[in-house]
Amino acid sequence: MPRRILLSSQRILHRSRLVQLGLIVGFWWLGDAAVRAIGLPVPGGVIGMLLMLGLLLARGIGPCSVRRGADVLLGDMLLFFVPAVMGLLDHGEFLGLLGAKIFLLILVGTLLVMAGTALTVELVQRLMARSGADHAR
Amino acid sequence: MPVEAKILFWPAATVAAYLLCRALYRRRPGWQTSPLLTTPVVLILLAVALHASYGDYLLGSHWLMAMVGPLTVAFALPIYDQRAVIRRHWLPLAVGVAVGSLIAVASGYALARALDLAPELRQSLLPRSVTMPFAMNVSGHVGGLPELTAVFVMITGVVGAALGDLLLKLLPLRSSMARGALFGMGAHGAGVAKAREVGAEEGSVAGLVMILAGLANVAVAPALIMTLG
Known part of the structure; x- marks a missing residue:
């Protein structure tokens, strides 16, 4: 009988998005509580993530127990960013020269970041390929 | 109302x-x-x-x-799914994330100085290349305003997704790792969506780079801001 209860609760965990979402919120809550208790300079969500990642790697929980819940959050993550962007309502000053300056900064900065990152990774990949070829010889 | x-x-x-x-x-x-x-x-x-x-x-x-908090937790799953890729390509991933984050913060700081922006704005601009949940957390820690950072992150994503195609044509990138890192580091979520259109491997590398960059920035932000002042 207890085994059957265990099995059916596991089935609910694997099928229900809501229960999985609850589990993920639980990890966040734990991480947040830990950050508050110890006074870590890291957000609670990051600690919660490390906690969940650790449990997944240690096979404490299976990926099926959180996949549906995580997909809900990750699939529509842009929705959760909208309220923060609405902060623009209190910053009418960005409509003028200041806004143009910031846009210029972001444009130039992003070009540098993208080009720099891609060229660095390409260089590392080519160096590794060459040293790999040397070893083979 | x-x-x-x-x-x-x-x-x-x-x-x-x-x-x-x-x-x-x-x-x-x-x-x-x-x-x-x-x-x-x-x-x-x-x-x-x-x-x-x-x-x-x-x-x-x-x-x-x-919900940005639980969303951050949910990122554990894609990292877990990609653990084989991380193990195989840890060196280019780590170097790319480190160099990209450095350029993002340094260019933001230097350009903000050159354009004479207020310190509060400057701090809010530093984590703009990082995915939203991480960026907002970093911003609060380094003395920026999280809701301003959210706006800058949004603009960075839109600008980066638009610039990415152009850069792919201009730069001599042979590896899919480099193409994925370009989008993941430069345009976070919007870039990952774009990278998925380029190719499956580009998409997963972009997603991974985005998450790793977020984590790296959260980890080093306090130290960085102390040195930049």
Whole structure:
């Protein structure tokens, strides 16, 4: 009988998005509580993530127990960013020269970041390929 | 509008506007139709028409914003799924994330100085290349304003997704790792969506780089800000 209860609760965990979402919120809550208790300079969500990642790697929980819940959050993550962007309502000053300056900064900065990152990774990949070829010889 | 109505209206309007904008994006994908750009535009027009302030908006919508915490936790799953890729390509991934983050912060700082922006704005601009949940956390820690950072992150994503195609044509990139890192580091979420269109491997590398960059920035931000002042 207890085994059957265990099995059916596991089935609910694997099928229900809501229960999985609850589990993920639980990890966040734990991480947040830990950050508050110890006074870590890291957000609670990051600690919660490390906690969940650790449990997944240690096979404490299976990926099926959180996949549906995580997909809900990750699939529509842009929705959760909208309220923060609405902060623009209190910053009418960005409509003028200041806004143009910031846009210029972001444009130039992003070009540098993208080009720099891609060229660095390409260089590392080519160096590794060459040293790999040397070893083979 | 009475307070009770505001509490119910704004989250409902946010979800409705998001669903509409998402439908538009699915029909015509492109940086111009990214829901991250179109949804706030619709809602800001609505708020201006109704004379609503950010405070009014947040009354009932703060729980939507709070979901950024559990969303950060959910990123554990894609990292877990990609553990084989991380193990195999840890060196280019680590170097790419480190160099990219350094360029992002250094260029933000130098350009903000050159353009004579206020320190508060400068700090808010530093984590703009990092995915939203991490960026907002970093911003709060280094003395920026998280909601300003959210706006800058949004603009970075839209700009980066638009620039990415151009850069792919100009730069001599042979490896899919480099193409994925370009999008993941430069344009976070919007870039990952773009990278998925380029190729499956580009997409997963972009997603991975985005998450690793977020983690790296959260880890080093306090030290960095102390040295930059």
